[in-house]
Amino acid sequence: MAKRPARAAKRKSARKAAARKAPAKKKAAAARKSRKRKTPARKAPGRKAPARKAAKRKTAARKATRPRRTAAAAGPAARSGGLGRELRLRLEIEELHAAYAYCLDHGSIDDWPDFFTEDCVYKLISRENHDLGLPLGTMFAEKRGGLIDRVVSVKQTSVYHERYMIHLIGGTRVLGEKGGVIEAVSNYVLLETLPNQYTRILNAGRYRDRIVRVGGALKFREKLCIYDSTLVPASIIYPV
Numbered sequence: 001m002a003k004r005p006a007r008a009a010k011r012k013s014a015r016k017a018a019a020r021k022a023p024a025k026k027k028a029a030a031a032r033k034s035r036k037r038k039t040p041a042r043k044a045p046g047r048k049a050p051a052r053k054a055a056k057r058k059t060a061a062r063k064a065t066r067p068r069r070t071a072a073a074a075g076p077a078a079r080s081g082g083l084g085r086e087l088r089l090r091l092e093i094e095e096l097h098a099a100y101a102y103c104l105d106h107g108s109i110d111d112w113p114d115f116f117t118e119d120c121v122y123k124l125i126s127r128e129n130h131d132l133g134l135p136l137g138t139m140f141a142e143k144r145g146g147l148i149d150r151v152v153s154v155k156q157t158s159v160y161h162e163r164y165m166i167h168l169i170g171g172t173r174v175l176g177e178k179g180g181v182i183e184a185v186s187n188y189v190l191l192e193t194l195p196n197q198y199t200r201i202l203n204a205g206r207y208r209d210r211i212v213r214v215g216g217a218l219k220f221r222e223k224l225c226i227y228d229s230t231l232v233p234a235s236i237i238y239p240v
Helices: 003-038 045-065 083-105 109-115 127-132 143-157
Strands: 116-126 139-142 164-178 181-193 200-214 217-227
Touching: 083 109, 083 164, 083 181, 083 200, 083 217, 109 116, 109 143, 116 127, 116 143, 127 217, 139 143, 181 217
Parallel strands: 116 217
Antiparallel strands: 116 139, 164 181, 181 200, 200 217
């Protein structure tokens, strides 16, 4: 009979202890719930891998289908350091050609050698000979002294009728630049008008130029006047 009161007392004390712990458990559970609300749910680390792999596959597919822009495909603009620089250079060459044409058409032929360097080469040659690598040309001058000789020949030794020349130059294209030497090509048409006659095309073809800077100004180191026709009129007196 003595054991029953003792057991009853233990149960009562256990209930009291549980009653004291219940508020603490409720507070802990409430704190866990509030932390879950504040902290965003984290995805399982293994779920991101498929998304990354898919993105990488898409990027690789876009790169594979995208055309590659090489220096050769981009043209002289890319090889010479950008479109802006290539355009400025082309404008400079066009201005050089404009001054060259004005000198021969309306100015003094005495100024013609000033457009060339001291070690220059000037040649008027047919397209056929040029393509075959044959050196023979209709007009040839080497170094500045050769140009001056040509000027003297036109002014003093040649006998010819008075005539008017017009140079039409266009389609300038910069082919490249290496070691300070600019390579360019342009189309030209040379018109000739004699007194009491219709204007006619005297010569047509392309300039193949090698140009350098001398004292900040562009000058021709080599000028090849490559005309298209195999027949040349005997009246080519002035430089082309």
